[in-house]
Amino acid sequence: MARRTKQDVLSAFRCGEILRAARQVFGQKGFARAGIDEIARSAGIAKGTIYLYYPSKEAVYWAALRGGLRELLAEVAARMREVASFEDKLRAFAETKIRYFDDHRDFFRIYHAEVGNALTRPAATDQEFTRIYQDQVELLASAVRAAVRRKEIRRVPAAQAAAAIFEVTRGLVVQRLMARPAASAAADAAFVVDLVSKGLRKP
Amino acid sequence: MARRTKQDVLSAFRCGEILRAARQVFGQKGFARAGIDEIARSAGIAKGTIYLYYPSKEAVYWAALRGGLRELLAEVAARMREVASFEDKLRAFAETKIRYFDDHRDFFRIYHAEVGNALTRPAATDQEFTRIYQDQVELLASAVRAAVRRKEIRRVPAAQAAAAIFEVTRGLVVQRLMARPAASAAADAAFVVDLVSKGLRKP
DNA sequence: CAGTTGAATGACCGAACGGTCAGTTTACAC
DNA sequence: GTGTAAACTGACCGTTCGGTCATTCAACTG
Incomplete structure (x- = not known):
């Protein structure tokens, strides 16, 4: 033993x-x-x-990617579950992702490159990678749907809104990694929350 | 002769x-x-x-990328120059890009993959590719700055706002390519315009 | 300390592929 | 028709690199 x-x-x-x-x-x-x-x-x-x-180079690659993604998804889901309002969920999503990628830059580089490749050769893409990716978007989409139901925000197509939030956040992380002497994670997240919540609120 | x-x-x-x-x-x-x-x-x-x-495989690759990007940038710049208001420029940007990529799907796949790679090995990235990419963002950034000056929209950091618009548009194109049947280009562009112009308008 | 087990090693193999160039075809001039 | 120059071809070469395996090494046992 x-x-x-x-x-x-x-x-x-x-x-x-x-x-x-x-x-x-x-x-x-x-x-x-x-x-x-x-x-x-x-x-x-x-x-x-x-x-x-x-068993192979590919197996190492996907294991490295899956491990990080699982951890990230778990953290984001947990933080979003802790709060109730749409705006708070939005902030939790953006802030957690920005913080996680700040602490795992190499991982973000692989992740970002793979998102680019997934479109080029979808058949070769790892199943769980795709699933976790979609789970992340779904977290946002269901938050949007709930907010629409509770009339926190105006009626918008949930899938498109979720994709938009997702991409804005990702773009921000790329910016932080490439150029900008980064602002605080909270400040960058605040920009996303501000833009989106004003963009979606009731007329 | x-x-x-x-x-x-x-x-x-x-x-x-x-x-x-x-x-x-x-x-x-x-x-x-x-x-x-x-x-x-x-x-x-x-x-x-x-x-x-x-002279080499790389040369072919970059030539293929540059050619498409130049054409795209020229079209987007021309359409944006034709209109005056921020909202119209926004619509011109989103609609032109979505239409162009609808008609050049293979090109978009290369482009999208390369954006992913640029982060992974920035030194290897073609100079003109980077420049045209930045020119596109700059088109938006200057439109944002002008709109702020003319008080069409509230004060926002132009670079971040431009990056956000850019990424939302790109995310939408990815969605169109992955999950068909897509909505009309005009309808998808309208979503971007709607989200962003409401998100940025004066309080 | 000799014996045994299985983890670790790195020289080696073969396939894949970017790039070359001697030979072949084509087009045109006379 | 014949000469020739340029365009084109594809078999070939050298290198790179993922993956293997005979050998070495280390840890534990009795």
């Missing part, structure tokens, strides 16, 4: 290190230009060792 | 065919997975011929 646990601990540690290294290297060079050898070196192990834990 | 012209015509035809094929193949498989051989086949010529007109 002690043996079993020791194995598990080691295995978990290795998997974690591999994914950490994978996020760094994939985030800096993209899938095609990143080499398995480089990921191995960055994880402090030999190339062959990676293949003891993952 | 007649000779010269004949050469030019042929050269222009070949370059055009190569770029058309490149947009199709790159748009369906992405840069890394697309093969020069496949582009050649799709253009109806041999691989070697491509290298008579372009």
Whole structure:
């Protein structure tokens, strides 16, 4: 039993290190230009060792992406559940995402690149990646529908509104990563909330 | 002189065919997975011929991207110049982009993927690509600034507002490409105009 | 400390692919 | 028809890189 646990601990540690290294290297060079050898070196192990834990380069890539996405979705969903009004949910969404990506820049780079690729080769895209992505949009869409029902905001097509909020937030994160000496996460989130809630409120 | 012209015509035809094929193949498989051989086949010529007109795979890629982007920017700029009010400029921007991408889906796929990659390896990104991209955002930013000056809308940070409009539009195009049957371009553009102009109007 | 087990290694393999160039075809001049 | 110059071709080359596996190493056991 002690043996079993020791194995598990080691295995978990290795998997974690591999994914950490994978996020760094994939985030800096993209899938095609990143080499398995480089990921191995960055994880402090030999190339062959990676293949003891993952069956292929693609498997490492999707594992790195899924892990981060799951964590992000869980955090966003939790924060949105804590509040009631549409505006508060909106703020929770934007702020949590901005904060998470501030703390996981390499992950955001992979994520952002993959969203671009998903359109190019949809068949090759990991099923769970697509699902989590849609779950995020659905969080917003159902918040919009609820707000419309409660007459907090005017009638708008929920899917389009959700996509709009989602994209504005993502655009803001890109800006923070590329250029701007970033404003505080709260301030940037406030801009999204301001624009959208004024844009959707009753006439 | 007649000779010269004949050469030019042929050269222009070949370059055009190569770029058309490149947009199709790159748009369906992405840069890394697309093969020069496949582009050649799709253009109806041999691989070697491509290298008579372009020095490398990368050169073909950037030429395909630049050509489309230049055309798009020119169209958007022209349409926006034709109208005066902020709301009309907004509508011109959204409608022209949506229409253009409706008619050039393969091009949009490359473009969208490259925006994702630009973050991952900014050093490798073509200079003109970056410039045209920024020019598009700047078209919006200056429209926002002008509208603020004329007190058409409330005071907002122009860069952030421009980025938001840009991203909402892009998100909409992605939706149209993924989940068909799409609404009319005018209707989708109207949603953007509605959301943003209400979101930015004076309190 | 010898024996045993399985984790870790990295030299190696083969497929894929960007790019080349000797040879072939085409177009045109005379 | 013949010469020739330019356009075109596609078999070939060299490199890169994902993936394998015979060997080494380390940890535990009795």
